[in-house]
Structures are given as structure tokens and as C-alpha cells.
Amino acid sequence: MVLSATSTALTGWLLSRWPSRKKSVRWGSVALAAAMCGARAAMGVLDDGIGWLALLGSIVPYLAIIALLVMPGAGRWFDR
Numbered sequence: 228m229v230l231s232a233t234s235t236a237l238t239g240w241l242l243s244r245w246p247s248r249k250k251s252v253r254w255g256s257v258a259l260a261a262a263m264c265g266a267r268a269a270m271g272v273l274d275d276g277i278g279w280l281a282l283l284g285s286i287v288p289y290l291a292i293i294a295l296l297v298m299p300g301a302g303r304w305f306d307r
Contacts, residue, residue, distance in 0.1 A: 237259055238259065248306070250306070253302070253305040257292075257293055257296045260289045264293070267285045271285075
């Protein structure tokens, strides 16, 4: 629960801090999503009670965010 609250707070802070289309915002969002994905994976490895399916379900949204942000269309949108 603390991890989810932290990721929500960091994402909100990132969006409110840089209301622009700078490249740094794009890559900062990618880095944040990658960090959260890594944290979820580490939590799954350290906690024996979490199954692989639940771990995969918690990582997939972050991987989707990363995939969408590295697409060429997102690059063109952030270059404006």
C-alpha cells in the first residue's frame, strides 16, 4: 500500500511540476515507471506470498506506460 501511495504521489508531483512537453518530462516519466516496475518485481521476489500471476498483473501496467512513452508518436508529442 505504501508503494502504491508513493508512486501516485510521485506521478502527481511530476505532472504538476512540469506542465510542459519537454523531453525531460517524457524521460522522467519513463524512469519513474521503470523504477516502479523494478520495485514491484523486487517485492515479488522478496515476498513468498505473492504468486507469479499477481506479480505479472502488477508489472504489466508499468510496462504498458513505458511502451507507450517510447513510441515515436509520443516523441513527436513531447517535442512540440
